Amino acid sequence: MILHQALPSEFAKTLEAYRALETLLADGKVRAIGVSNFMVDHLSRLLDRATVVPAVNQIEVHPYFAQPEVQDFGAEHGILTQAWSPIGGITFYRDGSHGSTLADPVIGEIATTHGKTPAQVMLRWGMQHGRSVIPKSTKPSRIAENINVFDFELSADEITAIDGLDTGRRGGPEPDAITLETFGREIPEA
Numbered sequence: 001m002i003l004h005q006a007l008p009s010e011f012a013k014t015l016e017a018y019r020a021l022e023t024l025l026a027d028g029k030v031r032a033i034g035v036s037n038f039m040v041d042h043l044s045r046l047l048d049r050a051t052v053v054p055a056v057n058q059i060e061v062h063p064y065f066a067q068p069e070v071q072d073f074g075a076e077h078g079i080l081t082q083a084w085s086p087i088g089g090i091t092f093y094r095d096g097s098h099g100s101t102l103a104d105p106v107i108g109e110i111a112t113t114h115g116k117t118p119a120q121v122m123l124r125w126g127m128q129h130g131r132s133v134i135p136k137s138t139k140p141s142r143i144a145e146n147i148n149v150f151d152f153e154l155s156a157d158e159i160t161a162i163d164g165l166d167t168g169r170r171g172g173p174e175p176d177a178i179t180l181e182t183f184g185r186e187i188p189e190a
Ligand SMILES: NC(=O)c1ccc[n+]([C@@H]2O[C@H](COP(=O)([O-])OP(=O)(O)OC[C@H]3O[C@@H](n4cnc5c(N)ncnc54)[C@H](OP(=O)(O)O)[C@@H]3O)[C@@H](O)[C@H]2O)c1
Pocket: 004, 036, 037, 058, 059, 083, 084, 085, 086, 087, 088, 089, 090, 093, 102, 117, 119, 120, 134, 135, 136, 137, 138, 139, 142, 143, 145, 146, 172
């Protein structure tokens, strides 16, 4: 079970929510707990107070936005980076005005070299970096395509070429801009 988002402006609520996950883990109700969209500052504030290190931090990672500083901090503290939008879905299903990772020429050329698709190359890139990757598709043929990534390997040069595509431009919401005013929801049963 993961905590979807930190609430940086009221971090005590974030800690309270994470403590609820720790209780579920201690009670054997869930097998592992983690967080999502936590930046370095959020992780470090959480680690100061938590008793359980989150198993994963699920963050936006694809060739156009890789957040190396968050990944490095996670690696130093035993937190696995789990990539959401691992084939860059957020680069094309939202507005697409900054270009789609699926149409990137560098990725396309590497895909052609291996007889694979751009999506498969991006998943392989994530896996060879040691990340968990969670692509999503509504189409059975693409689900099959996305799992068919265990019969080829990218070279170090190919990985470096894909690393070089990072634009530093986030596709999803800025985690520090999440406030109760902008994203708050009433939960009547709570
Ligand atoms: N924690 C968070 O804040 C957060 C935020 C966003 C997403 N997520 C989770 O992350 C997971 C995946 O991320 P995502 O859906 O944003 O992006 P993604 O998996 O990178 O991309 C999904 C998009 O790519 C298309 N697609 C899938 N496989 C393809 C393929 N082989 N070739 C071409 N197009 C393909 C899908 O369309 P079709 O369905 O038409 O195939 C869909 O439009 C989801 O389970 C989502 O719930 C988490």
